[in-house]
Amino acid sequence: MEAPRDQILVVRPGGRRAGPPTPGMDRWEAVATDRMWAGGARTTSGMSSGWHHHGEYESVIFVLTGALRMEFGLQGAHTVDAGPGDLVFVPKGCVHRESNPTEEDADLFVVRAGRGESTFNVDGPDT
Numbered sequence: 001m002e003a004p005r006d007q008i009l010v011v012r013p014g015g016r017r018a019g020p021p022t023p024g025m026d027r028w029e030a031v032a033t034d035r036m037w038a039g040g041a042r043t044t045s046g047m048s049s050g051w052h053h054h055g056e057y058e059s060v061i062f063v064l065t066g067a068l069r070m071e072f073g074l075q076g077a078h079t080v081d082a083g084p085g086d087l088v089f090v091p092k093g094c095v096h097r098e099s100n101p102t103e104e105d106a107d108l109f110v111v112r113a114g115r116g117e118s119t120f121n122v123d124g125p126d127t
Helices: none
Strands: 027-032 034-041 058-066 068-072 078-082 087-090 094-099 106-114
Touching: 034 094, 068 087, 078 087
Parallel strands: none
Antiparallel strands: 027 034, 034 106, 058 087, 058 106, 068 078, 068 094
């Protein structure tokens, strides 16, 4: 939903829309402006997303439930894991993929600051 400039907005669950697609992820969008994107994702148990980056956007991901594993770096060689209550920072242009290594679905809340398109799906990380 595009946020109006002169009023405070409440986005209820029924007011959310599908977010930018990446294979393996179910994203939803709550608010998008010309400098910010906010929404979330649900990842199912055992899933692994496609490789992607968020262009000129920096992202902060808050893990609400479940677990999040992020792979990134040359040939995807680096990994970080996060659980409920953890915040994950993703710098602009960082090619990565998310996975859920647990038997529980995960819910994530995401805020991105930047400009341009918010999601670019790619074949993989740099080699």
